[in-house]
Each structure stands twice: as structure tokens, then as C-alpha cells.
Amino acid sequence: MNHTCATAGSIARRGFATAALSLLLVKASAAGTxxxxxxxxxxxxxxxxxxxxxxSDGHELRIDRFRGKVVLLAFGYSxxxxxxxxxxxxxxxxxxxxxxxxxxxxxxYVTVDPQRDVPERLKKFLGNxxxxxxxxxxxxxxxxxxxxxxxxxxxxxxxxxxxxxxxSSFTYLIDRKGQIRALMPYGxxxxxxxxxxxxxxxx
Amino acid sequence: xRARLLVLAAxxxxxxxxxxxxxxxxxxSASRDQVFEIPNGTWARxxxxxxxxxxxxxxxxxxxxxxxLVLRNHDAVPQIFGPTLMMPGQSFRLPFExxxxxxxxxxxxASGQMIISVAPYPSTPGAKIAWRAQELWWHTxxxxxxxxxxxxx
Numbered sequence: 001m002n003h004t005c006a007t008a009g010s011i012a013r014r015g016f017a018t019a020a021l022s023l024l025l026v027k028a029s030a031a032g033t034x035x036x037x038x039x040x041x042x043x044x045x046x047x048x049x050x051x052x053x054x055x056s057d058g059h060e061l062r063i064d065r066f067r068g069k070v071v072l073l074a075f076g077y078s079x080x081x082x083x084x085x086x087x088x089x090x091x092x093x094x095x096x097x098x099x100x101x102x103x104x105x106x107x108x109y110v111t112v113d114p115q116r117d118v119p120e121r122l123k124k125f126l127g128n129x130x131x132x133x134x135x136x137x138x139x140x141x142x143x144x145x146x147x148x149x150x151x152x153x154x155x156x157x158x159x160x161x162x163x164x165x166x167x168s169s170f171t172y173l174i175d176r177k178g179q180i181r182a183l184m185p186y187g188x189x190x191x192x193x194x195x196x197x198x199x200x201x202x203x
Numbered sequence: 204x205r206a207r208l209l210v211l212a213a214x215x216x217x218x219x220x221x222x223x224x225x226x227x228x229x230x231x232s233a234s235r236d237q238v239f240e241i242p243n244g245t246w247a248r249x250x251x252x253x254x255x256x257x258x259x260x261x262x263x264x265x266x267x268x269x270x271x272l273v274l275r276n277h278d279a280v281p282q283i284f285g286p287t288l289m290m291p292g293q294s295f296r297l298p299f300e301x302x303x304x305x306x307x308x309x310x311x312x313a314s315g316q317m318i319i320s321v322a323p324y325p326s327t328p329g330a331k332i333a334w335r336a337q338e339l340w341w342h343t344x345x346x347x348x349x350x351x352x353x354x355x356x
Binding site for chain 2: 039040
């Protein structure tokens with residue numbers, strides 16, 4: 001499993017096809033929680049560093065806006081053809097499986113590609129998966145600061161006349177108190193997210 | 204001459220017994236945790252020019268035996284450790300449930316990557332022998348790295 005988005009291209013049909021195929025491979029139903037996290041857990045948890053970015057919903061995007069909800073925080077870019085579509089499709093599927101409880105789950109997706117990912121583009125991209133997802137963008141400097149505080153890497157790679165990014169592909173799980181509780185590596189399926197979100201939602 | 208034959212037979216018998224044990228005894232581990240720790244003072248030593256490699260760039264885990272990666276930061280400053288940023292005094296525990304090769308971005312390594320290979324449980328005699336040989340090699344490497352760190356070599 002490769003945990004970077006190093007392949008170039010625009011928002012490719014191939015990416016969505018990959019995502020759809022991956023979802024077909026995931027079990028259709030959540031089999032309940034095992035009581036233990038499937039993600040990597042932090043002890044003690046630390047407060048998620050706050051930031052101020054432009055949200056794809058037209059509002060300022062701050063992580064503490066979602067205090068009281070469980071947040072899935074991921075980093076990527078809308079032109080990613082391999083990792084990001086799979087991750088976002090998994091989030092969307094997990095929210096569907098959670099049913100009514102999903103109202104307390106917020107997906108936040110921070111771009112590593114501010115040149116292309118303006119708020120409108122992020123909104124359209126994320127809307128392909130779930131209209132409740134909120135994207136964040138900002139200046140190079142703002143985004144670099146956010147990445148540093150979350151230990152996220154992103155490396156721009158020239159590709160012909162365009163470019164792509166190699167970036168961290170894990171997802172942070174932030175609890176209702178705003179603490180970073182867990183880190184889910186790329187490759188985990190819907191059931192693992194449902195398992196961990198259910199644990200956090202019950203707290 | 205007879206005494207020499209007896210010694211040879213004893214050595215060969217012992218070797219065969221060891222091989223049989225390696226091939227047949229169930230693989231167990233006291234703990235399923237594979238622990239890596241950043242000792243206090245690591246940042247200071249790096250700043251003074253020491254090239255410390257705390258976390259190998261390739262970690263091997265085995266399902267059902269040692270399949271939980273545990274990282275601990277005992278240093279006084281935050282550290283990028285494997286796939287994540289860890290605060291002073293913080294630990295990170297990552298279980299694996301699928302045999303696969305996982306590649307993480309990791310700025311702590313010159314390659315920019317950290318690979319975690321998770322192997323299936325060694326159930327066949329050949330797999331058990333291979334696993335035990337690999338364990339021996341792995342612990343030798345860890346012991347060497349620990350001695351190098353402790354004695355500033």
C-alpha cells in the first residue's frame with residue numbers, strides 16, 4: 001500500500017473508478033465495534049492545533065468550529081487520482097453506515113495545493129462524495145504552518161507541464177473535546193472507520 | 204576416536220533437536236508490541252551533529268505475534284516519529300490486522316519513507332524457522348543500535 005499521491009493527472013475518472021471499486025471490496029455493513037480502536041491511538045491525546053483557513057462552505061474554517069462533533073481531518077488535493085478519492089469515498093460510506101449519528105461527524109479536508117484548490121473547486125470536488133464535507137485552503141505559508149503543526153508532509157513533484165504531490169495520506173480522528181485521539185493510516189476500510197467513530201461518538 | 208564420534212553425534216543431535224523445535228514449536232511472543240523509543244536528549248544530540256537513527260526505515264511485524272507498533276517520545280521536544288508528530292511524553296500505538304507492506308512518509312529518514320512489512324502468522328515449519336532466524340537477526344541489530352546509542356559510538 002502506497003501512502004502518497006504521487007501520480008499526476010486531473011480529477012480523473014480513473015480515480016473515482018478506483019474509489020468505487022475499493023468500496024465494492026469493503027464489507028457492506030458495520031459489524032459493530034470491537035471496543036478497541038482500529039486506528040493508531042495517542043496517549044495522552046493532545047489538543048488539535050487550531051487554524052484559520054478559507055472554508056469551501058464560504059465561512060472561515062477553524063477546527064474549533066466543530067467542538068462537540070467528531071472530526072475526520074485529512075490532507076490532500078482535488079487533482080489526486082489515487083489516494084484522496086478512495087479516502088473520501090470511505091468517509092462518505094462510513095457516514096452513511098452511521099445513519100443519524102453521522103450528523104455528529106464532520107469531515108475536514110485541507111488542501112496541499114492552494115494554486116488549484118480554490119474554495120469553489122474544493123466544494124465541487126468534495127460534493128462528489130458528500131455535501132457535508134468541508135475543505136480548507138489558504139496561502140502557501142498558512143498551509144505550511146498547518147501541515148507542520150499536524151506533522152503532515154507534502155512535496156510538489158513536476159510532471160510534464162503540470163505537477164502532482166506526494167503527501168501524507170493518514171487521517172486524524174479528533175474527539176468532541178477537540179483532542180487528536182487517533183491516526184488512521186491509508187488503506188483502512190469503512191468498517192474500521194465506523195468502529196472508531198462509534199467509539200468516539202459514544203464518549 | 205569413539206569419544207570424538209560421541210561428541211559429533213551429540214552436536215548433530217542437538218542441532219537436529221534445535222531445528223525440530225524451530226520448525227514445530229508454536230511461535231509465541233510475551234508481548235505483541237514492537238516498541239521504539241526516542242530517548243531524552245535525542246534532539247540535543249542531533250543538534251550537536253550526531254546522526255541518530257532511532258527508528259529503522261524498514262520495520263518487520265508478524266500478525267498474531269508482534270503486530271502492534273508502539274512509538275514513545277521521551278525527549279523534551281516534539282518529534283516526527285514514523286508516520287506522525289509526537290509531543291514530549293506522548294506515545295502512539297498502531298495495531299495491524301492485515302499482512303501487507305505499508306509505506307509511510309517519514310522525514311526522519313534520508314529516503315523520506317518508512318516501510319512496515321506485516322507478515323502473516325508463521326504456520327508452516329519452514330515459515331517458523333525463517334521467522335525465528337529473522338528474529339535473531341533483528342534483535343542482534345537492535346542490540347547493536349542500542350549499544351551504539353548508549354556509548355556514543
